[in-house]
Amino acid sequence: MAKTLLDKIWDAHVVKSIPGGLDVFYIDRHLIHEVTSPQAFDEIEARGLPLFRKEQIVATADHNVPTKNQHLPIQEPLSRFQVDKLTENCAKHNIELYGLGHEKQGIVHVMGPELGITQPGMTIVCGDSHTSTHGAFGAIAFGIGTSQVAQVMASQCLLLSKPKSMRITVDGDVRPGVTAKDIILYVISKLGTGGATGYFVEYAGSAFRNLSMEGRMTVCNMSIEMGARGGMIAPDQTTFDYLNGREFAPKGERWDQAVAYWSTLFTEEGAAFDKELTFDAADIAPMITFGTNPGMGMAIDALIPTEVPVSEQASYSKSLQYMGFQPGESLLGKEIQYVFIGSCTNSRIEDLRQVARFVQGKKKAPHVEAIIVPGSKQVEKQAIEEGIDKVLAEAGFELREPGCSACLAMNEDKIPAGAYCVSTSNRNFEGRQGPGSRTLLASPLVAAITAVEGKIVDITQYLN
Numbered sequence: 001m002a003k004t005l006l007d008k009i010w011d012a013h014v015v016k017s018i019p020g021g022l023d024v025f026y027i028d029r030h031l032i033h034e035v036t037s038p039q040a041f042d043e044i045e046a047r048g049l050p051l052f053r054k055e056q057i058v059a060t061a062d063h064n065v066p067t068k069n070q071h072l073p074i075q076e077p078l079s080r081f082q083v084d085k086l087t088e089n090c091a092k093h094n095i096e097l098y099g100l101g102h103e104k105q106g107i108v109h110v111m112g113p114e115l116g117i118t119q120p121g122m123t124i125v126c127g128d129s130h131t132s133t134h135g136a137f138g139a140i141a142f143g144i145g146t147s148q149v150a151q152v153m154a155s156q157c158l159l160l161s162k163p164k165s166m167r168i169t170v171d172g173d174v175r176p177g178v179t180a181k182d183i184i185l186y187v188i189s190k191l192g193t194g195g196a197t198g199y200f201v202e203y204a205g206s207a208f209r210n211l212s213m214e215g216r217m218t219v220c221n222m223s224i225e226m227g228a229r230g231g232m233i234a235p236d237q238t239t240f241d242y243l244n245g246r247e248f249a250p251k252g253e254r255w256d257q258a259v260a261y262w263s264t265l266f267t268e269e270g271a272a273f274d275k276e277l278t279f280d281a282a283d284i285a286p287m288i289t290f291g292t293n294p295g296m297g298m299a300i301d302a303l304i305p306t307e308v309p310v311s312e313q314a315s316y317s318k319s320l321q322y323m324g325f326q327p328g329e330s331l332l333g334k335e336i337q338y339v340f341i342g343s344c345t346n347s348r349i350e351d352l353r354q355v356a357r358f359v360q361g362k363k364k365a366p367h368v369e370a371i372i373v374p375g376s377k378q379v380e381k382q383a384i385e386e387g388i389d390k391v392l393a394e395a396g397f398e399l400r401e402p403g404c405s406a407c408l409a410m411n412e413d414k415i416p417a418g419a420y421c422v423s424t425s426n427r428n429f430e431g432r433q434g435p436g437s438r439t440l441l442a443s444p445l446v447a448a449i450t451a452v453e454g455k456i457v458d459i460t461q462y463l464n
């Protein structure tokens with residue numbers, strides 16, 4: 001029977017099938033950070049369990065790290081505690097840690113792929129929902145809860161039922177100014193935040209195939225925002241070229257063997273999905289969100305929808321009230337106080353290059369605070385080597401040190417109550433970027449243009 005990409009990787013990792021539909025499922029890579037690992041370490045220690053395969057665990061500090069003066073002690077007590085606990089646990093259990101100040105430190109979903117830790121055909125987990133990012137390489141990657149983190153530490157396996165499969169195909173050429181972020185915001189706006197619940201999504205079609213690996217990671221990263229268990233894209237020459245030569249990628253003869261295997265990882269003709277959706281790339285415009293979930297997105301020059309199903313009307317009104325917007329209103333001309341370019345969705349070197357290309361020779365609007373946070377030390381280093389830091393500084397942008405930063409209000413970087421922030425991150429819930437903060441999700445290009453204009457504009461005027 002013809003197999004999907006999901007079938008092939010899943011079947012290769014089933015250690016044992018349990019009557020009743022559960023599989024003992026093998027995990028190749030376990031990424032950990034300071035937020036969800038402390039309780040897991042406590043659990044395995046309390047039960048006297050050793051780590052089963054610690055060489056398959058890699059740790060980094062990202063959520064709680066400051067993005068200024070990382071050489072100084074962390075000021076926030078809770079953040080300091082979390083990061084110290086991670087350091088202590090990794091030392092005690094002899095786990096590779098790319099902690100604060102380490103040249104490989106970064107947001108776990110940026111650091112893993114750029115080091116070549118993430119590879120096609122793998123199963124990858126982390127106690128973080130945006131682990132779906134790694135599916136861009138043709139891997140089964142998903143977030144797990146704290147007790148599952150402990151399970152993987154103790155057994156390198158999870159007890160799982162196989163998710164349903166969905167294929168989302170977007171064919172055709174995108175319009176100028178439409179990036180990977182716009183494609184996924186468009187798809188989520190069509191499906192809603194629960195539209196892929198229970199499914200593992202494979203992205204197919206020329207619009208995804210034409211994306212760089214950075215773009216594919218942006219797409220898979222946001223799979224979780226429509227409820228999907230994860231997202232994946234079949235590996236191809238773009239994937240192999242990205243991985244070739246990276247520190248943890250196979251070398252020499254092992255590289256050739258790996259590529260030969262990776263080349264078999266695609267959905268076969270005639271393979272069945274539980275659900276199939278198709279969109280036309282030409283219908284996608286530069287996007288922005290107007291509400292308090294990532295599904296509340298629209299073309300940047302559209303009007304906020306007035307018609308919503310009766311069952312959603314109360315939450316819709318509450319959401320718009322929080323944002324200070326009205327149904328039927330245009331966002332064009334809305335003044336913005338903050339621009340945040342960063343997060344595991346859009347903090348890679350390609351994102352920083354795109355911003356730098358646009359802002360070169362321009363200045364940000366005086367009333368806007370424009371923060372740009374590289375996803376890792378390696379991205380930061382590359383930005384400095386390429387002179388991107390100088391371009392950004394001349395334009396009035398503040399280039400910070402790597403971390404999750406204002407993607408979530410769990411560290412020192414917070415957006416003040418009432419302020420509007422155009423953000424390249426992935427979540428716009430009430431208070432996500434700080435109590436009372438109001439987040440509009442968009443691409444790095446839209447964010448850069450907004451910073452310069454000081455307000456939301458129809459970006460097509462810049463595209464020539």
Ligand code: SF4
Nearest residue numbers: 130343344404407408
């Ligand atoms: S950047 Fe944001 S979404 Fe990504 S791992 Fe950090 S907190 Fe989570």
